[in-house]
Amino acid sequence: MTRHFLPPAREATAMSALLIEAARCWREARDSGKAVQPSLFILLSRHGHDMLAPVFDSLMTLAEAVSGKRIVVGSGPDLSEDEHRLIGLFEGTGALARKSGLALSLQFAVRSLQILLVRTASISATRLAA
Numbered sequence: 001m002t003r004h005f006l007p008p009a010r011e012a013t014a015m016s017a018l019l020i021e022a023a024r025c026w027r028e029a030r031d032s033g034k035a036v037q038p039s040l041f042i043l044l045s046r047h048g049h050d051m052l053a054p055v056f057d058s059l060m061t062l063a064e065a066v067s068g069k070r071i072v073v074g075s076g077p078d079l080s081e082d083e084h085r086l087i088g089l090f091e092g093t094g095a096l097a098r099k100s101g102l103a104l105s106l107q108f109a110v111r112s113l114q115i116l117l118v119r120t121a122s123i124s125a126t127r128l129a130a
Contacts, residue, residue, distance in 0.1 A: 015090065015117060016087050016090065016091070018044075018047055018049070018117075019086060019087060019090055020073075020079065020083055020086075020087070021043060022040060022043060022044065022056045022060075023056075023060060023071070023073055023083060023086060024073045024074075024075075025039055025040055025043045026039075026040060026056060026057065026060045027060075027071060027073045036057050037053045037054055037057050038053075040052075040053035040056050040057060041053040044056070048120060049117065049120050051120065052113070052116055052117070052120065055109070055112060055113050055116055056113070058109055059106070059109045059110065059113055062102065062105055062106040062109050063082075063086060063089075063106060065102055065106075066100070066102050066103050066106045067082070067085075089106070089107075089110050090110055090113070090114065
């Protein structure tokens with residue numbers, strides 16, 4: 001089942017959109033047998049976050065391991081339930097059903113991604129201002 005994605009704020013929109021774009025790139029690369037991190041690197045370099053390819057790869061791998069199933073992605077503006085869960089985790093509105101060591105690792109990966117996205121965005125803004 002998919003739902004239409006209506007993000008609440010501009011900042012959330014940009015980060016959520018990047019998360020979904022990366023998730024879909026990750027899924028496509030995995031399913032087609034392409035190298036995941038180079039595919040993510042190409043996508044993320046368009047947004048100034050190329051160095052985060054390994055972080056996104058780890059996050060998605062952990063999300064799949066915690067869920068115990070293949071992550072399903074939507075298409076176009078329609079998000080899958082898995083994508084809604086990822087956004088909820090990223091925005092702090094979602095909770096993990098299982099409280100295992102793996103789930104804790106996923107929470108740390110989400111927090112690390114949040115910190116790194118803010119950091120790389122501020123570095124990019126500083127370079128543009130110079």
